[in-house]
Amino acid sequence: MEPPSTNLSVREPVVLDCSPVPAGGVNTDEVLVEPYELPDPLVFENGAAVTRSNWGERRTEILNLFEDHVFGRTPEGELSAITEESETGTALDGAATRRQVRLTFSNNDRSIAIDVLIYVPSSVDGPVPVFLVPNFDGNHTIADDPDIVFSAGATRDRGGDAGPRGSKTGRFPLATILGRGYGLATFYSGDADPDIDDGFANGVHHLYYSDAQTTPEPYEWGTIGAWAWGCSRVLDHLGTEQAVDDDRVIVGGHSRLGKTALWAAAQDKRFAAVFSNNSGCTGAALSRRRFGENVAVINTLFPHWFCRNYRCYGNDEAALPVDQHQLIALVAPRPVHIASASEDGWADPLGEFLAAREASHVYELLGAGGLEREDFPSPGEVSLGPISYHLRDGEHALAEFDWVQYLDFADNHVR
Ligand code: GCU
Numbered sequence: 001m002e003p004p005s006t007n008l009s010v011r012e013p014v015v016l017d018c019s020p021v022p023a024g025g026v027n028t029d030e031v032l033v034e035p036y037e038l039p040d041p042l043v044f045e046n047g048a049a050v051t052r053s054n055w056g057e058r059r060t061e062i063l064n065l066f067e068d069h070v071f072g073r074t075p076e077g078e079l080s081a082i083t084e085e086s087e088t089g090t091a092l093d094g095a096a097t098r099r100q101v102r103l104t105f106s107n108n109d110r111s112i113a114i115d116v117l118i119y120v121p122s123s124v125d126g127p128v129p130v131f132l133v134p135n136f137d138g139n140h141t142i143a144d145d146p147d148i149v150f151s152a153g154a155t156r157d158r159g160g161d162a163g164p165r166g167s168k169t170g171r172f173p174l175a176t177i178l179g180r181g182y183g184l185a186t187f188y189s190g191d192a193d194p195d196i197d198d199g200f201a202n203g204v205h206h207l208y209y210s211d212a213q214t215t216p217e218p219y220e221w222g223t224i225g226a227w228a229w230g231c232s233r234v235l236d237h238l239g240t241e242q243a244v245d246d247d248r249v250i251v252g253g254h255s256r257l258g259k260t261a262l263w264a265a266a267q268d269k270r271f272a273a274v275f276s277n278n279s280g281c282t283g284a285a286l287s288r289r290r291f292g293e294n295v296a297v298i299n300t301l302f303p304h305w306f307c308r309n310y311r312c313y314g315n316d317e318a319a320l321p322v323d324q325h326q327l328i329a330l331v332a333p334r335p336v337h338i339a340s341a342s343e344d345g346w347a348d349p350l351g352e353f354l355a356a357r358e359a360s361h362v363y364e365l366l367g368a369g370g371l372e373r374e375d376f377p378s379p380g381e382v383s384l385g386p387i388s389y390h391l392r393d394g395e396h397a398l399a400e401f402d403w404v405q406y407l408d409f410a411d412n413h414v415r
Contacts, residue, residue: 020311072307129248192230266330280347325358333368
């Protein structure tokens with residue numbers, strides 16, 4: 001049997017008709033996980049076998065399924081864009097150069113601005129590899145530094161009070177990252193689209209609407225799609241920064257932004273690698289396990305994150321044409337690091353590990369190796385293969401321990 005044609009230009013809209021189910025119970029007992037069968041990344045939808053030479057077509061097929069049924073299609077086409085420098089200075093007692101730029105995108109009589117905060121180590125000659133890690137709470141929260149431009153978007157999204165400077169320094173151990181010779185770029189995810197179910201009133205969606213459109217179609221992007229789009233626009237900008245090696249940008253994120261990082265790297269092959277920290281449901285965790293947060297729950301709590309079609313799979317994960325090991329596989333053969341925390345049952349650590357293991361089949365087909373262990377690790381254990389995995393002891397968080405593993409992973413696979 002021949003692989004199917006995957007010509008993007010002839011894709012039909014996919015509009016599912018269902019009554020979304022409300023959030024029901026949540027299982028956190030491993031004994032109650034029911035048997036499930038995963039869709040095979042190495043078999044085309046029409047049953048044809050995937051080989052190394054036709055993986056590109058299967059990749060497109062899987063990507064299209066994630067677009068139409070999970071995250072929604074990201075519109076194509078460049079927006080009118082302006083880049084303004086906000087500030088350049090030194091930070092970390094001279095150990096780093098800090099750059100801040102504002103990227104403004106316009107169309108349809110609307111505009112949005114993404115403030116990008118970039119650090120590069122002063123001690124390194126030449127372009128450096130950079131971690132691009134968006135933040136939830138505003139750029140001013142990642143370090144207690146009065147020179148960081150307050151995120152205006154965070155002020156808007158939090159009723160006028162964007163919270164104190166430096167409240168999230170624990171998630172961004174700058175001295176550790178820069179001391180290892182890497183740069184860090186970040187932006188407030190709400191600059192691309194606020195994390196509010198407000199009918200997409202303030203984000204990038206409006207800029208791409210066609211005539212008379214007022215909301216995304218059921219198969220079009222939600223907020224996570226917009227955040228991933230923001231990562232790609234920041235990567236465009238990093239390509240203009242002389243101190244940055246844009247062939248070695250590792251996109252990463254924690255939790256909802258860990259879901260985003262995987263989706264960004266799946267869509268945009270320019271990202272050299274990805275880390276996804278405690279990303280859970282619709283991130284790295286297998287949906288069919290229905291352990292911890294599930295599809296009905298996530299669509300009830302965060303209806304704006306995904307495309308509307310995704311709501312049809314609440315309490316019906318078996319009907320999903322994809323599962324999350326295939327999202328990881330879309331990154332192949334580029335290096336990917338998945339991490340869980342031992343007390344983070346909501347994100348299903350075992351489901352994250354199993355997805356990483358299942359994605360290995362694609363990496364192996366492409367000759368890239370894969371996850372280098374079969375058994376679920378004990379807390380504190382780290383496996384640094386082309387697919388890396390670690391289980392940190394403790395709660396849902398992006399901690400210094402996690403960063404040290406991501407830096408080791410980058411040393412091994414990106415540097
Ligand atoms: C909630 C949500 C998760 C998400 C997390 C986060 O717990 O249910 O899906 O990953 O928030 O982003 O912190």
